[in-house]
Amino acid sequence: MPRSPETKYCVVTAFQRRLNAVMRRLPAHTLLETTGRVSGLPRRTPVGGRRVGDSFWLVSEFGERSQYVRNIMADPRVRVRLRGRWHTGTAHLLPDDDTTARLRALPRLNSAAVRVVGVGQLTVRVDLDG
Template sequence: MIRLSRIPHQLLTWGIPMGPLMLLRTRGRHSGLLRTVPIATLRHDGHHWLVSPFGDTHWVRNLRADARAELGRGHRFRPVRLVEVDDDRKLEILHAYRGAFGLVPFVRDAFDADAGAEPHVFAREAHRHPAFLIQPAG
């Protein structure tokens, strides 16, 4: 996984647009140092979302400790606040994420539910895929 993320990470660091991929910058929950990871943003129902197909990753744990982060590429980052959702919206978000990024092999493999499944099918695995609403910082 780390090897796969190096190329998008470097291209985004140079400021090269890569569709929905952005750099997420969080503060390490133990070290306090800035941590940056490439992430796919989902636009759904008039909002932007982050979903972790790989579960409780370091960036997820960092956001749970401090919801303030930055999104961007190159030298252009904007401060955001990420709010974890675990309500009725989550199943719809997971469904939309799986549909939008289902052709990406590691996303497809991370979900048990198929892209064409109804949103309620994602309830069985919702605990494995944290989802965050992206809001302006403030």
């Protein structure tokens, strides 16, 4: 694994860019759709997380450096595709949440990947409409 957090970030994001292009096309994969803060266009990011009641929880592996988190900071209105169905909602960044504990409550495989590759994780809660 790369030595510095900056190198790790660059290597992981380059890999994810290619992987996400494939994952976005899988009909059953969970997607988070934000509005691009510069372009204003929809941006779809494959994510791992879990719906709990009327909320969807996820942990961003790079915190505020993640592009979708930056988009949420500019406009918290999002959509989440769960099991092939789109849900609208409002995203909330939770910097005081214990990401280690949160990852234990989320899907194992994704949580393990976030723990291994992540630096500066950040919990995101999406309050789903209706």
